[in-house]
Amino acid sequence: MPQVKIIAKNFMDMVASLPAMKLDKLYENAFICEAILRSLPPLAKKYVLQMLYIDVPVPAKSMEEWVVADGFSKHKVAIDRLIQLRVLTEIVDRKKETTYKLNSTFQINLQKHIVYGWCLTQIDYRDDLLIGYCSGVLPREPMPSNITVRLPSLEDLEAYATEQWECFLLHLISSTQAERTTNFSSSMMKVFQRGLLSQRDKEAPRLTESGFQFLLMDTNAQLWYIIREYITNSEERGVDSANLISFLLELSFHVTGEAYNSNTLTDFQRNAIKDLADLGLVKLQQGRKESWFIPTKLATNLSISLSDSSSRKQGFVVVETNFRIYAYSTSKLHCEILRLFSRIEYQLPNLIVGAITKESLYDAFENGITAEQIISFLQQNAHPRVAERIPSVPENVTDQIRLWESDLNRIEMTPAHLYDEFPSRDVFEAACDFAREYGGMLWDDSKQMRLVVKADILMQMREFLRSQKQ
């Protein structure tokens, strides 16, 4: 039986699964409150805002009056999510009336954000406590530009992030191909590779089915997968996962491309940021005296749910109706990915040319990649020139890919049992009826009195035939 594993869709699912104690502690950080609020379903956000300045518990009945009849299911989802994240506390009083109250730490933090969020200048900076709470917009001040020199432009930074990430991926799937090594320890890499690669004795590691699927996901989904492994593994490295989550969330509120002083980090954060630099989330730079880190787009997108389409990169693949693929890319990783399901014919400095063939697709299907995944990869990475066209991948190609896949699924195997040499037609017919009743009938031949039933109902059949004999 295939083991189905649902990936926590984003950060918030992971946050929601934290124990109550840790969750309450997380809410002391204003950024986490903000990130949590933004991750909620629209209706839930609305409720939080509406209840922000209500200090008494709100009866469940009056909340139900806020929605129209059609919206009741959405209302339920919103309330459940709020309770799951411990933003709302459910109180049942003596009269068995349910009331809801906002988590007070959460409430105070958001109130402060709304009131002071904009007017930092009016707050006395000498008061440390106030800074802690009220710097609601930026977690830390960027460094002045006269100290930091050689700051990369936004394009350079994005190129850096992509390069770093692809290097990591290449390292992940085949450590021999990567030109540079990452400073992740090999045990850390093993953790990341778990589930993606399988290694038999003395053989080179092979990508597993889920490893192939991983490569076809978009960057944000891949990043999230790695970060999730990184967080779940953190306890083993002696790092508190709640601390790590709150640091990652905080990081996502920094401004892309600004430099932040590394002195502001705690020891644990300084260690973590080195790992994050390897993933391309931040760029580390060293000045004459100070050192600083610059968050990239990958970091600031972390707290947004996976599929924020605005963060999607430009595509590079053109598929023609004659099944040829032109990929305008210099990346080795892209080449490796295309090789998963197509035959690479030749490679120019900035162009990879290949063809989708029946053989290459059969290899892909054998490795557990589905036609839908290939098609969606081609569509998501379509070159801007063809992306405007509908469909961006020619219909005959997508149809053929699906057909070739269904070719492989033409035969369905079911364990079964064959019965023949029935003593009489009556017994045969009774047996047929019995099998039909149990939904286990696969095939019957009434002339020669032969019958095939599913293996599942073997026991019942045996019982039945025995009773028929008597």
Add this chain to the structure above:
Amino acid sequence: MLLFLVIFDSVIADDVSLLMVLVDTNPFFWSTTNNALSFSKFLSHVLAFLNSTLLLNQLNQVVVIATGFNSCDYVYDSSSNSVAPNQRTERLLQKLEEFVIKDEQLSKEESADGIGSSLLSGSLSMALCYIQRVFRSGPLHPQPRILCLHGSPDGPQQYVAIMNAIFSAQRSMVPIDSCVIGAQHSAFLQQASYITGGVYLKPQQLDGLFQYLATVFATDLHSRNFLQLPKPVGVDFRASCFCHKNTIDMGYICSVCLSIFCKHHKKCSTCGSVFGQAQTNAPSTSKQKRKSPDT
């Protein structure tokens, strides 16, 4: 064997909004002593509301347009990168002050009697222009809506311009929400919200303005399908005549261009059609009445 089930939201999250806030800065309205709410208090409510809108979604966008007595102007745009997030309030207040001073200089030339109306038609058009630009920016744009925070009485002389703006908003499916903070209901805004499917509300307790704003006007277009929002009670559909800008119950309408007049005219001032006698006369003259314009 491991199977991954990654659930994708295929489109951009459906509660991303572009909120155009039109703030009434008419000094004649704010200086009236019977206001329950001072301008500074009003601003603090509005700033908190803008803050909370930006808090709800990182892709949310807020644009503030000041509706003055003689002019109107953009005073804040959250999408412009030039403003650091922690200087927003400063910038907004500074721009607003500059605007009010400029607006005052313009008004010295003519003297107004009583509370004049502010230039709602101008700021509505500016908001719609901005929205059109957003629409053309690409397939993934936030869902726009307009919120009028209005206190000054209606200016009948703006009737045609405002109605045109309303119909253009209706065509581009942009709801106009109105929050009336003045003493009287606004017939223009009632019609605007009614026609465009927005919400019209005249808060009873003005010192709790933020709660009204957060409860009613912070609702994104997606959630409006599921929430109970204030329903229009009665809408004043009366029109203003084109000749004297009076609000009238009954009047004359040009059969060619539908212009409205309070008195019978010989010729339509808008399209130039020549009218016959008024309807009270004998029906024999009706043929003359349909005469088409020469142009």
